[in-house]
Amino acid sequence: MRADARKNRDHLLAVAGTAITEQGVDVSLRDIARRADVGLATLLRHYPTREALLDAVLRTSFDELAAQAGELETSSSPEDALATWLRDCVAWTTEYRGVTVLMAAAIEEPESALHASCVTLRAAGARLLTRAQAAGAARTDIDGADLFALVAMLAWVGDQPSLAPRADHLFKVVASAILTSAG
Structure with missing residues (x-):
């Protein structure tokens, strides 16, 4: 070019x-x-298409979050890695209003321009979750798809003006439900 x-x-x-x-x-x-x-x-x-533009705009952030997950796997405890990545992923998702709806749809639609990026992001979170589960730091009855849905849920809360003030508290509640030693 x-x-x-x-x-x-x-x-x-x-x-x-x-x-x-x-x-x-x-x-x-x-x-x-x-x-x-x-x-x-x-x-x-x-x-x-709108999705093609969104994919181009968001791809760098998707890639950065996936790379961050890889770095956290080697530099942090399993619990800290998952908690840090989850918080950063929710914060990023909240930055782009309405993106959670598109991500939730794209993950299930292979023809979506956002599909590959969403799959990569979900896999990065799933690796961190699996590592935390193996260390006994995270509950074992959830998987990467559940974690991806929880990110979307928490981002949606942060995207709602009437609920945004409670977003940090609700993040802590959800994180403590995922991480067995969180309090």
């Missing part, structure tokens, strides 16, 4: 990320194009 084309594409993704953070995943594609100072056709030429 030419340097100017890459620069334009990076600018478009940065603008889209800001718009999604501010207005949620249902932000108008026309608004994103206007903010990026390009035509809607240009946006659609690069990203033919």
